[in-house]
Amino acid sequence: MKPQAESLDFIHRFLPGTTDDTLLLLHGTGGDEDDLIPIGQQVAPGANLLSPRGPVLENGMPRFFRRLDVGVFDEADLVRRVGDLGRFVRAAAQRYDFDPARVHALGYSNGANTVAALLLLDPSLFAGAALLRALLPLEPPKPPVLTGKPVLIAAGRRDPYAPIERVEALADRLRRAGAEVVLQWSERGHELDPAELERVAGWFEEAISSRP
Secondary structure (H helix, E strand, C coil): CCCCHHHCCCCEEEECCCCCCEEEEECCCCCCCCCCHHHHHHHCCCCEEEEECCCEEECCEEECCCEEECCEECHHHHHHHHHHHHHHHHHHHHHHCCCHHHEEEEEECHHHHHHHHHHHHCCCCCCEEEEECCCCCCCCCCCCCCCCCEEEEEEECCCCCCCHHHHHHHHHHHHHCCCEEEEEEECCCCCCCHHHHHHHHHHHHHHHHCCC
């Protein structure tokens, strides 16, 4: 039975593709459901694109969960919000008739931290994920099982919002859960560059094509 429309309670865009794969796009602070569409089309051409808007406002800027300060997250709110987001993705799979087992995620900044939290708290949700400028957002209450799932972490050595040690902590936590982690460093800060996105596209091509 398909969910009712009200179960899709995130403002969002869905762009149907030409393959069986779906890419969930989660924007950074101050972004919206349109921000990452061009990147999604670049890195996963042919995939369905599902792009929600973060429901939390910080000084008028959308986010996916509350923070108390830069790099200090409201963990109770984070847990609640990623639960809502997981339910949204599963409801959207029924509404838009895409395969829930073939959903990859791509998040930037706040969106990347949200994807990281979903991997740790809801490990069955994604087939794989690319985290652009993420750090370890929280310690899960029980060890997740991510055996064999591909995860890319694209990090900047000069990023003031994602200290190197917290990026490496995320990579280590995901590896200990069994994920196949690629930690890709650039000499940039929090911003992305075209060469990085080309590498992300190459990673997605390999990650998606390796699925049965």
